[in-house]
Amino acid sequence: xxxxxxxxxxxxxxxxxxxxxxxxxxxxxxxxxxxxxxxxxxxxxxxxxxxxxxxxxxxxxxxxxxxxxxxxxxxxxxxxxxxxxxxxxxxxxxxxxxxxxxxxxxxxxxxxxxxxxxxxxxxxxxxxxxxxxxxxxxxxxxxxxxxxxxxxxxxxxxxxxxxxxxxxxxxxxxxxxxxxxxxxxxxxxxxxxxxxxxxxxxxxxxxxxxxxxxxxxxxxxxxxxxxxxxxxxxxxxxxxxxxxxxxxxxxxxxxxxxxxxxxxxxxxxxxxxxxxxxxxxxxxxxxxxxxxxxxxxxxxxxxxxxxxxxxxxxxxxxxxxxxxxxxxxxxxxxxxx
Amino acid sequence: xxxxxxxxxxxxxxxxxxxxxxxxxxxxxxxxxxxxxxxxxxxxxxxxxxxxxxxxxxxxxxxxxxxxxxxxxxxxxxxxxxxxxxxxxxxxxxxxxxxxxxxxxxxxxxxxxxxxxxxxxxxxxxxxxxxxxxxxxxxxxxxxxxxxxxxxxxxxxxxxxxxxxxxxxxxxxxxxxxxxxxxxxxxxxxxxxxxxxxxxxxxxxxxxxxxxxxxxxxxxxxxxxxxxxxxxxxxxxxxxxxxxxxxxxxxxxxxxxxxxxxxxxxxxxxxxxxxxxxxxxxxxxxxxxxxxxxxxxxxxxxxxxxxxxxxxxxxxxxxxxxxxxxxxxxxxxxxxx
Numbered sequence: 001x002x003x004x005x006x007x008x009x010x011x012x013x014x015x016x017x018x019x020x021x022x023x024x025x026x027x028x029x030x031x032x033x034x035x036x037x038x039x040x041x042x043x044x045x046x047x048x049x050x051x052x053x054x055x056x057x058x059x060x061x062x063x064x065x066x067x068x069x070x071x072x073x074x075x076x077x078x079x080x081x082x083x084x085x086x087x088x089x090x091x092x093x094x095x096x097x098x099x100x101x102x103x104x105x106x107x108x109x110x111x112x113x114x115x116x117x118x119x120x121x122x123x124x125x126x127x128x129x130x131x132x133x134x135x136x137x138x139x140x141x142x143x144x145x146x147x148x149x150x151x152x153x154x155x156x157x158x159x160x161x162x163x164x165x166x167x168x169x170x171x172x173x174x175x176x177x178x179x180x181x182x183x184x185x186x187x188x189x190x191x192x193x194x195x196x197x198x199x200x201x202x203x204x205x206x207x208x209x210x211x212x213x214x215x216x217x218x219x220x221x222x223x224x225x226x227x228x229x230x231x232x233x234x235x236x237x238x239x240x241x242x243x244x245x246x247x248x249x250x251x252x253x254x255x256x257x258x259x260x261x262x263x264x265x266x267x268x269x270x271x272x273x274x275x276x277x278x279x280x281x282x283x284x285x286x287x288x289x290x291x292x293x294x295x296x297x298x299x300x301x302x303x304x305x306x307x308x309x310x311x312x313x314x315x316x317x318x319x320x321x322x323x324x325x326x327x328x329x330x331x332x333x334x335x336x337x
Numbered sequence: 338x339x340x341x342x343x344x345x346x347x348x349x350x351x352x353x354x355x356x357x358x359x360x361x362x363x364x365x366x367x368x369x370x371x372x373x374x375x376x377x378x379x380x381x382x383x384x385x386x387x388x389x390x391x392x393x394x395x396x397x398x399x400x401x402x403x404x405x406x407x408x409x410x411x412x413x414x415x416x417x418x419x420x421x422x423x424x425x426x427x428x429x430x431x432x433x434x435x436x437x438x439x440x441x442x443x444x445x446x447x448x449x450x451x452x453x454x455x456x457x458x459x460x461x462x463x464x465x466x467x468x469x470x471x472x473x474x475x476x477x478x479x480x481x482x483x484x485x486x487x488x489x490x491x492x493x494x495x496x497x498x499x500x501x502x503x504x505x506x507x508x509x510x511x512x513x514x515x516x517x518x519x520x521x522x523x524x525x526x527x528x529x530x531x532x533x534x535x536x537x538x539x540x541x542x543x544x545x546x547x548x549x550x551x552x553x554x555x556x557x558x559x560x561x562x563x564x565x566x567x568x569x570x571x572x573x574x575x576x577x578x579x580x581x582x583x584x585x586x587x588x589x590x591x592x593x594x595x596x597x598x599x600x601x602x603x604x605x606x607x608x609x610x611x612x613x614x615x616x617x618x619x620x621x622x623x624x625x626x627x628x629x630x631x632x633x634x635x636x637x638x639x640x641x642x643x644x645x646x647x648x649x650x651x652x653x654x655x656x657x658x659x660x661x662x663x664x665x666x667x668x669x670x671x672x673x674x
Contacts, residue, residue, distance in 0.1 A: 002436050002437065002439065003439055004435030011465050014439070014443070018443075018447060018450040019446070023425075023459040025425075029461045030463075037426060042378060047479065049430055049475070050430075051430040051464045051475055053468050053469070056467050089372070093387075093475055096340050101340070102340055105340065105351060105352060109352055109355035113356055122358055124360075124363060124367060125367055125372040125386060126386055129388050129389075129390055131390050132390070133470075134468075136473050140477040
């Protein structure tokens with residue numbers, strides 16, 4: 001069997017099965033946004049890692065080295081945010097073809113340093129190696145739980161309400177525009193807005209800190225693979241079913257305008273991915289605590305569904321009819337994406 | 338200017354210059370075998386990362402997925418050993434072409450799990466992504482200082498004596514054989530021995546623990562780029578000069594036989610790299626404590642030179658004449674390697 005027939009999530013299970021020893025200091029291993037270890041220490045340690053491959057995750061025709069540097073770091077920060085942690089140190093590994101101009105590295109690092117400084121992160125190591133042709137970026141980010149408990153994927157319970165920060169689908173629509181030849185210098189402001197959401201996402205660190213310190217969420221994830229796919233990760237880990245109301249999905253005006261022009265179909269924003277918004281579940285009695293997130297952090301928070309008994313993820317239209325889903329979102333190796 | 342004209346070590350300096358903020362919890366950042374952080378915690382944390390690219394670091398015509406999995410982990414363990422740390426947890430990121438057979442992953446993980454179990458390590462995360470053509474492996478290994486101080490690169494002082502564990506050059510000779518078409522199933526036992534040193538190196542964790550707990554070494558590094566290159570890393574960090582006596586370099590009988598057949602030149606074992614032996618400096622009054630390493634750990638330890646005032650690395654023949662060096666060892670991006 002080939003890797004592409006197995007799919008990313010089955011592959012991860014296959015890999016994990018080889019390394020199933022116990023570890024008394026480990027709180028959370030494979031299967032969440034970060035691993036968490038250091039039970040008994042003053043602060044729990046979080047760690048997450050992402051690998052980006054040229055031609056798969058990014059295309060230098062669409063993005064600049066500056067934005068690529070910032071985004072590479074931002075998406076790891078988003079994984080720390082998804083668990084309510086505080087990002088601290090990172091390792092940067094770069095594989096570069098020998099003929100690359102050094103200016104690529106300069107601009108990449110300028111972009112990454114901008115994000116590192118914004119969130120108070122420090123580069124402490126990594127690796128630089130030659131690559132035959134493609135650029136490969138691997139970042140490992142370490143963080144801490146600063147007196148809070150990590151928010152896991154597996155805590156969602158029957159009756160919890162589902163919330164999402166910000167708006168959904170902008171990044172995926174921006175990517176569609178870029179693929180179609182629209183640049184980030186377009187004169188259409190809506191186009192520029194969704195393109196920039198794709199090139200330069202903002203991880204929700206402050207919002208995550210608020211949610212974690214108030215113990216508001218029973219489960220949380222950041223949206224990288226697509227809202228439905230990531231909700232399914234929560235549901236699978238928690239052993240519950242997620243119901244989502246399509247007409248509640250928060251869409252930006254820029255998204256609506258772009259989607260109309262591109263003729264994007266209804267589930268597009270739900271499966272597009274790379275939103276790097278927080279998707280989380282909240283028990284009914286905690287819901288009103290979210291008001292502060294909007295008032296103090298000026299962060300749009302939308303109630304998009306609820307957790308029920310069962311499994312999987314279901315989408316409902318405004319007449320409460322279930323909409324059939326052919327896919328949840330992005331998965332590496334799956335053919336035809 | 339292209340990356341290959343700049344060279345690996347200048348590139349690292351260029352990257353590091355972008356991220357020069359201070360961090361009060363950081364003990365050692367870029368420029369050693371591991372980063373070390375967590376001042377004030379019960380245990381210091383160590384972290385190291387290596388990226389391996391198909392066609393640059395490995396060739397599946399020469400190695401098997403099983404050995405590749407083990408070696409990928411072993412060379413990170415060796416970095417933790419170089420600082421006297423105890424390896425604990427690792428992240429494994431794999432970029433794989435979709436057409437790869439799943440058996441590759443199974444065998445790779447079996448090999449990695451063999452090493453993980455041997456050294457008590459636990460896989461806690463990582464990433465699996467698609468790759469257009471080449472396999473890329475990135476491992477981040479986290480460890481702890483278990484009541485010991487990390488052994489840095491920058492502590493070598495005038496008068497210290499230089500030691501190395503094991504034998505040198507076997508791995509590089511093994512690689513030459515593999516490139517020339519000799520397989521690990523060869524009937525020549527010497528050939529098999531040096532080939533296996535290349536495919537399945539043993540990190541010196543036990544020896545490192547002994548050296549660290551006895552506070553024997555003033556500086557230490559593991560030999561990955563080549564003995565002279567790695568000694569130069571110590572000398573540059575410490576602001577001293579390293580003198581090495583060529584006739585003291587420990588060579589195995591298998592190396593000698595292989596080198597004769599392949600017509601390898603004199604400095605070959607010193608610049609070949611991938612020995613994953615420990616290279617360290619010891620003050621005169623501590624030298625005799627190394628006896629136990631040979632007696633209790635059955636680890637060959639050889640006195641190969643001394644630290645003097647000055648800079649760089651010098652090689653001397655048995656008549657105390659300096660041998661001119663054209664290169665110290667391996668460096669990524671450098672042309673003509």
